[in-house]
Amino acid sequence: MKRLLSLVLSLALLLAVYAPAIAENASDYPDVDLSTPETITMYHVGNDLTDWMSVSAKVNELLQQKINTTVEFVHISFADFIANYTLYCASPDIDIIYTADWCNYGENARAGAFKALDDTFLKTYMSKTYEAMPASAWAEIKINNTIYTVPRDYSEVVVPSLILTRQSWLDKVGFKAEDITSWDKLDEFMYAIAESEKGTGVYPINCQGFWPSHHCLLNPKYNLGQAGSSSTGIWYFYDLKKDPAAMEDLVWFGDTPEFKDYCLKMAEYYKKGVYPSDVISNESTLEDNFTAGTSIINFSGISLTMTYMTQFDDLVPLYITMDDTTRTYRDRYMRYGNSFPYLSNKTERAAVALDMMMNDPEINMLLVYGFEGEHYILNDDGTYSNGPANDRYTTDQMIFSMQRLGNPALKVENETLAAWKKTAEERVNDSLPTIGFSYDSSKYAAEASVISALWTEYQWTLGFGLFGDNTEAMVEQFRADVHAAGIDKITEDFMAQLAVYLGK
Numbered sequence: 001m002k003r004l005l006s007l008v009l010s011l012a013l014l015l016a017v018y019a020p021a022i023a024e025n026a027s028d029y030p031d032v033d034l035s036t037p038e039t040i041t042m043y044h045v046g047n048d049l050t051d052w053m054s055v056s057a058k059v060n061e062l063l064q065q066k067i068n069t070t071v072e073f074v075h076i077s078f079a080d081f082i083a084n085y086t087l088y089c090a091s092p093d094i095d096i097i098y099t100a101d102w103c104n105y106g107e108n109a110r111a112g113a114f115k116a117l118d119d120t121f122l123k124t125y126m127s128k129t130y131e132a133m134p135a136s137a138w139a140e141i142k143i144n145n146t147i148y149t150v151p152r153d154y155s156e157v158v159v160p161s162l163i164l165t166r167q168s169w170l171d172k173v174g175f176k177a178e179d180i181t182s183w184d185k186l187d188e189f190m191y192a193i194a195e196s197e198k199g200t201g202v203y204p205i206n207c208q209g210f211w212p213s214h215h216c217l218l219n220p221k222y223n224l225g226q227a228g229s230s231s232t233g234i235w236y237f238y239d240l241k242k243d244p245a246a247m248e249d250l251v252w253f254g255d256t257p258e259f260k261d262y263c264l265k266m267a268e269y270y271k272k273g274v275y276p277s278d279v280i281s282n283e284s285t286l287e288d289n290f291t292a293g294t295s296i297i298n299f300s301g302i303s304l305t306m307t308y309m310t311q312f313d314d315l316v317p318l319y320i321t322m323d324d325t326t327r328t329y330r331d332r333y334m335r336y337g338n339s340f341p342y343l344s345n346k347t348e349r350a351a352v353a354l355d356m357m358m359n360d361p362e363i364n365m366l367l368v369y370g371f372e373g374e375h376y377i378l379n380d381d382g383t384y385s386n387g388p389a390n391d392r393y394t395t396d397q398m399i400f401s402m403q404r405l406g407n408p409a410l411k412v413e414n415e416t417l418a419a420w421k422k423t424a425e426e427r428v429n430d431s432l433p434t435i436g437f438s439y440d441s442s443k444y445a446a447e448a449s450v451i452s453a454l455w456t457e458y459q460w461t462l463g464f465g466l467f468g469d470n471t472e473a474m475v476e477q478f479r480a481d482v483h484a485a486g487i488d489k490i491t492e493d494f495m496a497q498l499a500v501y502l503g504k
Helices: 002-026 052-067 078-089 105-110 119-125 127-132 135-141 167-172 183-196 213-222 257-272 286-292 302-311 347-359 361-369 415-426 442-463 468-485 487-501
Strands: 038-045 069-076 096-099 162-166 224-229 234-239 298-300 315-318 337-339 376-378 384-386
Touching: 038 078, 038 347, 052 069, 052 347, 052 361, 069 078, 069 347, 078 096, 078 105, 096 347, 105 337, 119 127, 119 347, 127 347, 162 167, 162 302, 167 183, 167 315, 183 257, 213 224, 213 257, 213 442, 234 442, 234 487, 257 442, 257 468, 286 298, 286 302, 298 302, 302 315, 302 384, 302 415, 347 361, 442 468, 442 487, 468 487
Parallel strands: 038 069, 038 096
Antiparallel strands: 096 337, 162 298, 162 315, 224 234, 376 384
């Protein structure tokens, strides 16, 4: 009896503590019953960082207090997301799922994988997001004039990645950073490392088997913009240096000389030992291998570069992805978002939880930045600096789809990195014709499905140079197969839809 009484008193005390907070937050959701505890499941892409468990525990403590909800976060590797995304979307046990163009947001939305969201739903269950989101962001992510995902609420300038190495590796093969000022010089450095480290388990680029080499090595090298979905093979190139850019400049990527040149270069890389011979089956990420010292190259943004600078005293950024003619661009709102799988029966509570995670300052800062004083430091000027434990919870590396306009910007204290960022922001090409455009392939669904399967078959083998001396013939075979599958009809349809989108 005493035990029962103690349990009742404990429950009463818990309710007394949480009830005011729940009541306070209920005012934001007056038509939502938050009185019953609920657990929802959220799938996101990536691998857990060291301090993820402690950060997510604090997030759930706040969510339980404020909206009586617990989120079970599940992080999935990029490889598994690519392989199993359709299955995840069809699961009734998943309530929120990360989405992006690279995992076929548009195609999955049209196929009925996600719940459709209208203004009434958003105002009821995501009132904070509805108020904060720019109208252009909602317009950009609509499929057939319907919303199927909740994007981030800002559009950032895409700063070209830095190529990172370490002074110890440069010294080992007699290279100087100031001499590596071009892609050709980078090749010379990597080939020297490959020869020096043969048989040691160290490689110039030791990446996972689903590493998107075309994003890291093709687009930056030729300063190319991209339209369409690179995960389906229905995507087009345009030259970012051309301003204004026009839809007439778009060319299906497989037909471009740049693509063939890239494939031949990847074959050369593979032959020279830049990648491991079993790269296609490698599951260890480039970032993990760089940290472990088994990859001498990494591709990184400024935030992660600054983290590495605190981790490695001899870190050396190589500034070769932006020359005097390089132009940058403003990213889409729909770089990534979060959707509600159609079969979930907890969508309303999941939407409230997502609304809080995106907009409650304390919860959002935890998810994006971690613990203040440990993982990040807020500065008096409103910016943030990396904290002493930033490598244990690196900013924007966990639930990065929670980035929002109100988040503080990184204080770039390194003068060279600051100049790099400033240069990128000054060179934005705002004339790109496809920002916000999403192609509807339903008219040629069968052809699009075949092309997607062909790209799945070819992209990793060509992207890692596995065809060797037969690469040029396989590029021609890929082109022939895709044209036979109907890429010309799809291109015509793509351009017609784009013209309507642009009001032409």
